Amino acid sequence: MSQVSAAAVKAFRVRTGLPLMDCKNALQEAGGDEEKAFELLRKKGKDMLDKRADRETAFGRFGMYMGQDKSSGAMVELLCESAPVTTNEGFVQLANDLAQQLATGPGASTPEELLSQPSPSDPSKTLGDQKDELFNKIREVFNVGRLVRVDNTCGGYQHNAGTVAGVLISVEGGSDEAAKDVSMHIAAMRPSALSVDELDADEVAKEREVLRTAAIAEGKPEAIVDKMVEGRMRNYYAEKVLLEQSFVKEESQTVGEYAKDKGMTVKGYTHWILGEA
CATH class of the missing domain: 3.30.479.20 (Elongation factor Ts, dimerisation domain)
Structure with missing residues (x-):
């Protein structure tokens, strides 16, 4: 096995960022040829990766x-x-x-x-x-x-403490700061949909029927049951729908009102929790 100089090993280590002995052994095996040594290290790394792939x-x-x-x-x-x-x-x-x-x-x-x-x-x-x-x-x-x-133009936010979350929102107008504020709200409040129209229709129908049954069970007159249900559905929307939720930084405003004040239209969003499908 060829001997290589300490200077050559040091320079090769700077290039690869790998441990000193790995660099020295690869250079010696390659007869001092740095490119050949680099390929040897890549192959060894690939073999090691294949063995650890199921971690x-x-x-x-x-x-x-x-x-x-x-x-x-x-x-x-x-x-x-x-x-x-x-x-x-x-x-x-x-x-x-x-x-x-x-x-x-x-x-x-x-x-x-x-x-x-x-x-x-x-x-x-x-x-x-x-x-x-x-x-x-x-x-x-x-x-x-x-x-x-x-x-489209996008804003976003990443939360890396505790639960790792990422939010990417598609916007028109506004500013990076406003887009980040809404993204932070999404990470905290986890809305189910952007707007009422985007909620799952079956889930909405199920919730409306539950509220109607509850109102009737309370003995409310039939004539006002439907109005009561629609009033209570607004609370449901305020919990599930991004644009209807109270903005976490200013609860007197909805997210939709905050975005409008900032000259921004939220077109859509993606919210992921690390590792969750």
Whole structure:
């Protein structure tokens, strides 16, 4: 096995970010050829990843791409094995690169399709290459979960303490701050639908029938039962519907009223809890 200089090993370690002895052994095995050594490390990393592929990935974060200055937005779920890795600089970069490429590239319907595309932070490699290189450095399995792209101006918010949640909202007008405020509200209050019209019709009918039965059981006159039911349905909508909910930062306003005051129309939203389908 060839001997290599300490300087060569140090330079190779800076390039790969891998442990010193791994770099030294690879260079020696490759006869000092850095490119060959790099490929040897990649192959060993791939073999190790294949052996660990079934490990549980219960932690992670959401990569996000959004803003008033952008014509599209995206959110991507990136999962890992342990909590400390979720704040690793390379892990955060990978998550955000995934989201940026999804929003600005040709699009993707599966994680595999997205991983085959170039990385925004280093177009010389694919996102899959970037993911594999990060595995070699950290030695944890990473899995790309859900992904969504919105071809419209977007805002959003990510909550990383306790329950990890990500919110991406499609908006017209307003500001990044207003969009973030509404996204934070969604993360906290978990509405079921954007508007009354988007609620599940069967669930609405079931709730109306429950309220009607209860009103009749209370002995209310038939003539006013329907009016009572509709009055109580407003409370139901205020609980379930985003635009009808009391805004968490100013309870005297609904979310719809807050958005209107900010010159913003909320067109839709995606709210994910990490690991939940």
